[in-house]
Amino acid sequence: MSNRATKGVLLVQLGTPDSPKTSDVHKYLTEFLMDPRVLDIPYLGRTLLVKGAIVPKRAAQSAATYSTIWDPQTGSPLMYYSQLQRDLLQAELGDDYHVELAMRYQNPSLEQALQKMEGMLLDSIRVIPLFPQYASATTGSVIDRVMELMRSWQYLPSVSFVSNYCDDEEMATVFANHSQKYDIAQFDHVLFSYHGLPVRQLGKVDPSGKLSCPESGCDSCKSEKKSHCYLSQCYATTRAIVSKLNIPNEKYSVCFQSRLGKTPWIQPYTSDALHHLAEKGVKKILVFSPAFVADCIETIDEIQVEYANEFKELGGEEVAMVESLNDDPQWINVLKRLATGTN
Structure with missing residues (x-):
């Protein structure tokens, strides 16, 4: 044989x-x-x-x-x-x-x-x-x-x-488990930061044929998983992880990083989210990056260094990053x- x-x-x-x-x-x-x-x-x-x-x-x-x-x-x-x-x-x-x-x-x-x-x-x-x-x-x-x-x-x-x-229950559990390294109660806010896309790319798969999509998505995208819509799946991943950790709605938000050029990308941008939170007096932020299944330049440098320094310059104290799935x-x-x- x-x-x-x-x-x-x-x-x-x-x-x-x-x-x-x-x-x-x-x-x-x-x-x-x-x-x-x-x-x-x-x-x-x-x-x-x-x-x-x-x-x-x-x-x-x-x-x-x-x-x-x-x-x-x-x-x-x-x-x-x-x-x-x-x-x-x-x-x-x-x-x-x-x-x-x-x-x-x-x-x-x-x-x-x-x-x-x-x-x-x-x-x-x-x-x-x-x-x-x-x-x-x-x-x-x-x-x-x-x-x-x-x-x-x-x-x-x-x-x-x-x-x-995007909403695999066991995958969400791994992300949730990795956050247990931190005491979430000690953080003022939890950010779910995803890789960004030009808004026009969302519009190209609009089944209505209108090829128009709001820069921050429509309400249904934020509550329903759609097989054709990247933004809706980001929200689905977020809901799956949040359900494991029982994070109150007012204590977390979704944002998008790594935009390129002048054309509109999915919003809110992670940088803008940090500015908004700093203006509200938020001092400590815990960040998930569930668009990636391994630590990479977008998580190690862009979030842990670039965004962390930016937040501290705005008066914040800490940006902590939840480890990716890696070899779990x-x-x-x-x-x-x-x-x-x-x-």
Whole structure:
């Protein structure tokens, strides 16, 4: 009897530069921002903006930031924890499965991972984007690229995608458990900060066809999970975590970070939320960042350093950050359920 793996699992994370050198950060930012699902404007305008303005201006600055979070032994935190998640999931699934990790941008690339899996003649492949909430610019981009790369395969196994798991109860429990490192009662406010998106990208999937979406979302988005709406899924994740911790409505809020350019992005912006809370006399804030399943530059530097310093300059005293899911065994169990399609 053959002991070869018959089922494949492909974990896909956003990506990270190969090193904190400016040249590697330049390559990463260029590939990332040239994706038409990320910067959804015509090719010529996108090329001029990305290669002529954004990347030349940001590469050195971002490289300096990456160097502050880069570990000499383990490298990028995102890569380190993503590799751990791959290895731990492989151990949980056993020899019947083969688990690969790919980055949507840079290395290990989706092309490299899928070339390896193609040669294994697997019966099935389950693709799990490591983004709990669906957005065209993240999960949509992963699915798009996987289908593009597999188009030329002579043998096509059964392929399935996990589009979102934003309100997974066990995932919410892990985030809640990680917050137990802190005494939530000692904090004046709890912020749930998610990665931002241009408002126009929400409008593009508006089923009404109106292609219009308020900058802070509509009321139904904040109370109902919608499979097409990133903002609604951010609120669904928040509700799932809040229910585990019994945080009063008036003590938490949702905001969005990492905006780019002058076009309107989903609001409220995290920076504006900090200003508003400081004006109200809030001194201590606890922050969750549930758009990420591993600590990365957006959580380690942007929130713990940039936003924390900004809040203190406004009169605040403390911004504490809840650790991401990382290599928590219970999170690995969530990945196992997603990989096997079991409850």
